[in-house]
Amino acid sequence: MCDAQPTREQQLQRILTPLQRFIKAENIVTSVEALRAYECDAFTTMRQLPLLTVLPDTIEQVQQIMRLCYELDIPVVARGAGTGLTAGSMPVENGLLLSMTKFDRILDIDIANKTALIEPGVRNLAVTQAAAPYNLYFAPDPSSQLACSVGGNVAENAGGIHCLKYGLTVHNILELDVITIEGERLTLGGASLDAAGYDLTALFAGSEGLLGVIVGIRVKLLAKPASARVLLCGFDSIENASHAIAHIIAAGIIPAGLEMIDHTGINAIEELMHAGYPIDAAAVLICELDGSIEEVEDELTRVMSLLEALDAANIQISNNEEEKARIWAARKAAFPAMARLAPDNYIMDGTIPRRALADVWQRINQLADEYQLLVVNVFHAGDGNMHPSILFDAMDADQHHRAEELGTRILELCIEVGGTISGEHGIGLEKINQMCLQFTEAEIQQFHAVKAAFDAKNLLNPGKQIPTLARCAEFHAMHVHQGEMPFPHLERF
Amino acid sequence: MCDAQPTREQQLQRILTPLQRFIKAENIVTSVEALRAYECDAFTTMRQLPLLTVLPDTIEQVQQIMRLCYELDIPVVARGAGTGLTAGSMPVENGLLLSMTKFDRILDIDIANKTALIEPGVRNLAVTQAAAPYNLYFAPDPSSQLACSVGGNVAENAGGIHCLKYGLTVHNILELDVITIEGERLTLGGASLDAAGYDLTALFAGSEGLLGVIVGIRVKLLAKPASARVLLCGFDSIENASHAIAHIIAAGIIPAGLEMIDHTGINAIEELMHAGYPIDAAAVLICELDGSIEEVEDELTRVMSLLEALDAANIQISNNEEEKARIWAARKAAFPAMARLAPDNYIMDGTIPRRALADVWQRINQLADEYQLLVVNVFHAGDGNMHPSILFDAMDADQHHRAEELGTRILELCIEVGGTISGEHGIGLEKINQMCLQFTEAEIQQFHAVKAAFDAKNLLNPGKQIPTLARCAEFHAMHVHQGEMPFPHLERF
Numbered sequence: 001m002c003d004a005q006p007t008r009e010q011q012l013q014r015i016l017t018p019l020q021r022f023i024k025a026e027n028i029v030t031s032v033e034a035l036r037a038y039e040c041d042a043f044t045t046m047r048q049l050p051l052l053t054v055l056p057d058t059i060e061q062v063q064q065i066m067r068l069c070y071e072l073d074i075p076v077v078a079r080g081a082g083t084g085l086t087a088g089s090m091p092v093e094n095g096l097l098l099s100m101t102k103f104d105r106i107l108d109i110d111i112a113n114k115t116a117l118i119e120p121g122v123r124n125l126a127v128t129q130a131a132a133p134y135n136l137y138f139a140p141d142p143s144s145q146l147a148c149s150v151g152g153n154v155a156e157n158a159g160g161i162h163c164l165k166y167g168l169t170v171h172n173i174l175e176l177d178v179i180t181i182e183g184e185r186l187t188l189g190g191a192s193l194d195a196a197g198y199d200l201t202a203l204f205a206g207s208e209g210l211l212g213v214i215v216g217i218r219v220k221l222l223a224k225p226a227s228a229r230v231l232l233c234g235f236d237s238i239e240n241a242s243h244a245i246a247h248i249i250a251a252g253i254i255p256a257g258l259e260m261i262d263h264t265g266i267n268a269i270e271e272l273m274h275a276g277y278p279i280d281a282a283a284v285l286i287c288e289l290d291g292s293i294e295e296v297e298d299e300l301t302r303v304m305s306l307l308e309a310l311d312a313a314n315i316q317i318s319n320n321e322e323e324k325a326r327i328w329a330a331r332k333a334a335f336p337a338m339a340r341l342a343p344d345n346y347i348m349d350g351t352i353p354r355r356a357l358a359d360v361w362q363r364i365n366q367l368a369d370e371y372q373l374l375v376v377n378v379f380h381a382g383d384g385n386m387h388p389s390i391l392f393d394a395m396d397a398d399q400h401h402r403a404e405e406l407g408t409r410i411l412e413l414c415i416e417v418g419g420t421i422s423g424e425h426g427i428g429l430e431k432i433n434q435m436c437l438q439f440t441e442a443e444i445q446q447f448h449a450v451k452a453a454f455d456a457k458n459l460l461n462p463g464k465q466i467p468t469l470a471r472c473a474e475f476h477a478m479h480v481h482q483g484e485m486p487f488p489h490l491e492r493f
Numbered sequence: 494m495c496d497a498q499p500t501r502e503q504q505l506q507r508i509l510t511p512l513q514r515f516i517k518a519e520n521i522v523t524s525v526e527a528l529r530a531y532e533c534d535a536f537t538t539m540r541q542l543p544l545l546t547v548l549p550d551t552i553e554q555v556q557q558i559m560r561l562c563y564e565l566d567i568p569v570v571a572r573g574a575g576t577g578l579t580a581g582s583m584p585v586e587n588g589l590l591l592s593m594t595k596f597d598r599i600l601d602i603d604i605a606n607k608t609a610l611i612e613p614g615v616r617n618l619a620v621t622q623a624a625a626p627y628n629l630y631f632a633p634d635p636s637s638q639l640a641c642s643v644g645g646n647v648a649e650n651a652g653g654i655h656c657l658k659y660g661l662t663v664h665n666i667l668e669l670d671v672i673t674i675e676g677e678r679l680t681l682g683g684a685s686l687d688a689a690g691y692d693l694t695a696l697f698a699g700s701e702g703l704l705g706v707i708v709g710i711r712v713k714l715l716a717k718p719a720s721a722r723v724l725l726c727g728f729d730s731i732e733n734a735s736h737a738i739a740h741i742i743a744a745g746i747i748p749a750g751l752e753m754i755d756h757t758g759i760n761a762i763e764e765l766m767h768a769g770y771p772i773d774a775a776a777v778l779i780c781e782l783d784g785s786i787e788e789v790e791d792e793l794t795r796v797m798s799l800l801e802a803l804d805a806a807n808i809q810i811s812n813n814e815e816e817k818a819r820i821w822a823a824r825k826a827a828f829p830a831m832a833r834l835a836p837d838n839y840i841m842d843g844t845i846p847r848r849a850l851a852d853v854w855q856r857i858n859q860l861a862d863e864y865q866l867l868v869v870n871v872f873h874a875g876d877g878n879m880h881p882s883i884l885f886d887a888m889d890a891d892q893h894h895r896a897e898e899l900g901t902r903i904l905e906l907c908i909e910v911g912g913t914i915s916g917e918h919g920i921g922l923e924k925i926n927q928m929c930l931q932f933t934e935a936e937i938q939q940f941h942a943v944k945a946a947f948d949a950k951n952l953l954n955p956g957k958q959i960p961t962l963a964r965c966a967e968f969h970a971m972h973v974h975q976g977e978m979p980f981p982h983l984e985r986f
Contacts, residue, residue: 112739112848135745157687168687170695171664184935192844193876194650194661194699196915196924196931197940197959202663202695206687223745246605252628252716294787351685355605383686422689431689438689442677446947447690453942466690 011051011094015074019054022064027102029053038097041084042144043430045394050077050091057102059177059185059215066213067183069096075459076181078209080121080152083144085347086428088156088208088464095462098213100151106130107216113191114221115174120151120214124158127219136221139166142424143332151214157206159424161257161288161328164382166222168424170205177216178204181455191218203450208426209461211454228256228290229300230324233312234281238262240310241283242358245381247306248287249354253299257288258382259331262361265376268337275330278314285312285381286331288324334378335389341374342391346403349431350414351385351423363413364388371406373399385423386414412437427465435465436472444469504544504587508567512547515557520595522546531590534577535637536923538887543570543584550595552670552678552708559706560676562589568952569674571702573614573645576637578840579921581649581701581957588955591706593644599623600709606684607714608667613644613707617651620712629714632659635917636825644707650699652917654750654781654821657875659715661917663698670709671697674948684711696943701919702954704947721749721783722793723817726805727774731755733803734776735851738874740799741780742847746792750781751875752824755854758869761830768823771807778805778874779824781817827871828882835867835884839896842924843907844878844916856906857881864899866892878916879907905930920958928958929965937962 012030019028029035030052040047051074056062069076075095082089091097103119106127110116111134116127124145127138140153141160148158153169154176166172175189189201204211235241241260248255261269261284266277277284285307289299300317307315318324338345352360361377368375368390379386388410392403411421411434421427421434435444447466451458467475505523512521522528523545533540544567549555562569568588575582584590596612599620603609604627609620617638620631633646634653641651646662647669659665668682682694697704728734734753741748754762754777759770770777778800782792793810800808811817831838845853854870861868861883872879881903885896904914904927914920914927928937940959944951960968 110846110848111743113846114742157692159687163686170692180935180939184939186933186936186939190844190913191846191911192913192916193656193878194652194844194916195913196920196928197936198700198704198943199650199663199695199698200939200943202692203943205692207691211691223747226745249607250604252719254716291784292788292791294791295785298785298787351687353603353606353684355603385686418684420683420685420688423685423687427689435689440679442673443679443690446673446677446679446693449946450691450693450696450943453946454939 008051008094011074014072015052015068015096018068019065022061023054023056027055027057038079038082038091038099041082041087041089043085043087043428046087046090046429048091048093050097051094053097053099055099055102059179062098062179062213062215063183063185065096065098066179066181069459070181070183070457073457073459075462076213077461078213080149080155081123081147083148084152084156084428085349085425086430088426088428088461089152090429092462100149103151103215109134109221111136114223115191115218116221117216117218118150120154120217121149124148124150124153131221135224137224138219139172139222140169150217150219154205154214154217155207155209156426157424159380159385161259161380163424164258164380165254165256170202172220173201173205173217174220175218176201176204176214178212178214180212181457181459186212206426208428208465210451210465211460225290225292227293227296228288228324229296230318230327231287231289231300231303231315232277232327233285233307233315234278235283235285235310235312237282238361239358241285242361244285244307244310244312245354245357247310248303249382251302251306253289253303255287255382256290257286258380259286260284260377260379260381261331261334262377264374265334265338265378268341268376269330269334272337272340273330273333275326276316277330281313286327338376338389338391342393344392344394344403346390346392346407348386348388348390348407348410349423349425350411350419350421351383352414352417352419354384356417356419357381357384360386360413360417364410367406367409367413371402373402373406375406380423384419408434429464432465432467432471433475435467436475441469444472501544501587504567507565508545508561508589511561512558515554516547516549520548520550531572531575531584531592534575534580534582536578536580536921539580539583539922541584541586543590544587546590546592548592548595552672555591555672555706555708556676556678558589558591559672559674562952563674563676563950566950566952568955569706570954571706573642573648574616574640576641577645577649577921578842578918579923581919581921581954582645583922585955593642593706596644596708602627602714604629607716608684608711609714610709610711611643613647613710614642617641617643617646624714628717630717631712632665632715633662643710643712647698647707647710648700648702649919650917652873652878654752654873656917657751657873658747658749663695665713666694666698666710667713668711669694669697669707671705671707673705674950674952679705699919701921701958703944703958704953718783718785720786720789721781721817722789723811723820724780724782724793724796724808725770725820726778726800726808727771728776728778728803728805730775731854732851734778735854737778737800737803737805738847738850740803741796742875744795744799746782746796748780748875749783750779751873752779753777753870753872753874754824754827755870757867758827758831758871761834761869762823762827765830765833766823766826768819769809770823774806779820831869831882831884835886837885837887837896839883839885839900841879841881841883841900841903842916842918843904843912843914844876845907845910845912847877849910849912850874850877853879853906853910857903860899860902860906864895866895866899868899873916877912901927922957925958925960925964926968928960929968934962937965
């Protein structure tokens with residue numbers, strides 16, 4: 001650390017001199033105290049100071065910064081609001097942190113085509129607020145939607161409680177304006193449903209800042225449904241709660257949201273929020289139905305009869321916006337509520353096929369027993385996106401170690417049942433080792449080849465998302481797909 | 494031609510000897526007469542005999558063929574049912590045509606997760622038929638769905654009349670099993686909504702066989718709606734018909750299908766099908782509404798009042814499956830009906846933002862007058878996907894030339910209003926020159942870099958979809974985006 005200082009200064013001077021020619025002094029941050037604000041995202045256990053932070057306010061400046069870094073071989077990490085959960089926008093040492101917060105304007109709302117043209121630093125909720133006068137909204141709604149920026153939503157392919165029906169961010173964007181590491185400006189996708197050429201818009205969604213920097217986004221807007229009602233109920237067993245999910249989906253109903261919380265979670269939430277959740281239940285189910293008034297009434301009746309057949313208890317149905325907000329506010333407070341149970345919380349983000357729900361839920365509980373740790377299950381059950389939260393005390397080295405090992409076991413379990421290690425939070429640095437479990441060597445090599453097609457010098461967010469094969473070898477003997485081929489039936493020999 | 498024969502024979506022998514070690518003789522086609530069956534897809538004006546056609550029946554054989562071609566530098570063009578409309582699966586000279594027709598099995602239907610695992614040669618309609626007993630269906634429904642294969646649907650990112658509500662093929666697939674040109678087998682995507690790593694599934698959708706060969710597909714299945722009714726009506730002006738589209742969408746209704754046909758199209762169809770279309774109308778609108786019985790009734794009432802306010806005439810609403818089928822069968826017969834008006838029909842596939850509909854429609858009619866050719870407009874109006882059809886006689890060299898020039902002008906018009914040259918048919922060879930109009934040099938170079946990340950030797954379907962920059966220079970001075978930046982508001986200087 002001591003003799004790193006001069007190197008840092010030298011590196012800094014190399015970039016500062018040319019940078020100051022086109023970036024105002026107030027938009028360049030170099031002091032260590034001021035850089036502390038950028039050393040991590042919301043995954044706060046991993047921190048790294050950048051060499052410097054730059055806050056451009058025009059697209060041309062972004063292009064110039066990229067050209068400069070390309071020329072000088074300086075890594076670039078782009079950052080939006082910094083609400084990511086996997087250290088995806090954590091700076092790299094000797095790298096430039098590109099803060100896109102000045103790109104915060106909504107440029108156009110096209111009512112006829114139901115799209116909005118926005119800059120990447122616009123907050124998620126601000127899009128919906130700006131579209132509200134036209135009775136439109138932006139569907140992706142991560143819990144951090146008050147703070148997180150849409151550029152970050154695209155980079156992480158964020159979800160939210162409504163993605164079961166309305167899709168992830170990738171399903172709600174049409175066009176991206178991006179700057180490559182060489183400073184080229186590319187338009188990906190277009191205003192229409194389809195676009196010619198390879199679907200680079202989808203490729204960029206979830207690429208975690210490794211392929212380019214997003215400077216403009218055309219998002220889809222949806223018409224606000226005439227009616228949206230939320231149903232809450234309790235179950236006395238995990239099996240029945242899981243069956244309820246399966247039966248609702250099997251009935252051809254696609255709820256706007258379909259969530260589950262386990263017994264520990266319910267009690268933590270009730271203590272904090274007093275929302276009227278049934279504290280004796282083994283699990284609660286929250287189901288939002290939206291559409292026309294007639295459609296919602298019809299679906300509510302059908303869901304009620306399915307739930308009653310599975311001995312659901314304490315059924316509550318929202319009759320107005322206030323009641324709906326009360327039920328959801330409590331659900332969204334799940335993580336603050338858990339913070340009262342233990343100093344640290346390792347939030348997992350695995351996704352599994354729906355049919356495996358009850359089985360995986362039980363096996364997670366068995367694993368929790370085995371590792372003697374408390375795991376709270378709060379998850380987007382409708383689309384199989386689980387957020388089991390491992391509660392522990394990081395000050396206790398043994399607990400910390402057990403929590404990390406349990407986390408890995410849970411991710412392995414997700415892969416084993418045909419799921420994935422990421423639902424909506426991305427990989428970042430947090431889960432980079434688990435990528436070695438999810439993918440074969442050939443698949444990881446293909447990812448690297450795609451990365452190199454955009455960034456041959458590996459300057460954009462290096463070290464994130466896609467592990468090197470050397471890292472995989474070090475982390476673990478690769479045990480891909482748990483020995484089972486993903487398309488077992490396709491084998492004919 | 495005469496002295497090409499020995500070269501062909503030599504090339505053939507180079508590959509035949511090793512190929513015969515693992516492919517049965519009956520699955521190798523080398524005679525010129527038999528190869529005629531593979532010389533074109535449904536875009537029949539472009540033809541090319543392949544060096545040979547191979548019909549593998551196991552995934553391992555596909556891997557071995559790829560490794561062999563990679564080693565011998567022999568191009569590979571994969572082909573499904575050959576129903577493509579842009580010469581995308583037209584063979585290349587001295588190349589191997591890989592027919593995937595033996596991969597025709599539906600391997601699994603997973604009712605709980607609403608997915609099906611299929612081989613690429615399965616016909617589109619066969620998936621829906623196999624899912625029907627579980628009240629499920631596969632949403633993409635191109636007009637060729639009786640014949641076209643799902644592997645081809647993925648390669649072209651096919652649409653259909655229901656893609657306004659249910660999306661293109663890319664929105665209805667979860668996982669792909671692919672073989673690279675080096676013979677590696679990769680699993681892209683997964684059974685869940687999200688997958689870790691770059692979204693290579695979306696990248697493959699619409700990649701027209703340039704990145705790899707698809708050997709397995711996990712598709713999404715949807716629950717069949719309880720009710721689906723079709724409304725047909727006539728308008729006395731293009732403006733009112735276009736307004737009807739805008740008003741329906743603005744009302745927050747997303748029809749399952751929303752189609753328009755112009756006066757000439759209506760009359761051609763009526764002469765062939767006698768479906769009761771109003772022959773005096775300037776345009777007809779066909780609108781399918783689906784969902785629960787209550788929802789459909791509610792939306793029908795609202796659509797009716799919107800249409801009546803725009804002086805819609807001859808409103809017909811289907812009361813049963815038979816009436817619904819009659820209205821759609823006539824629409825689907827539009828192209829056979831046009832075949833009675835002229836020997837040749839150049840079907841365009843541009844997509845434009847919805848708000849530009851009336852304007853573009855009128856400008857196409859003006860262009861048709863200018864070029865003294867008949868253009869019939871039949872299009873998926875809801876998602877802006879136009880299929881203007883230029884009728885001409887290819888035997889008349891002047892007409893042929895005018896038709897091609899008019900086609901280019903129409904595609905340029907689509908680009909000018911912010912649309913794209915492809916809606917659902919892909920680029921293939923047919924529209925490769927127009928790619929030079931749609932994209933900047935930097936964008937085309939980026940496409941080539943992505944291609945090289947999968948196929949550095951450029952052996953997979955070479956010469957299709959992405960033009961070389963040399964070709965663009967030859968075809969046209971690149972005049973990208975018609976001088977207008979795609980994100981004009983983002984410019985701050």
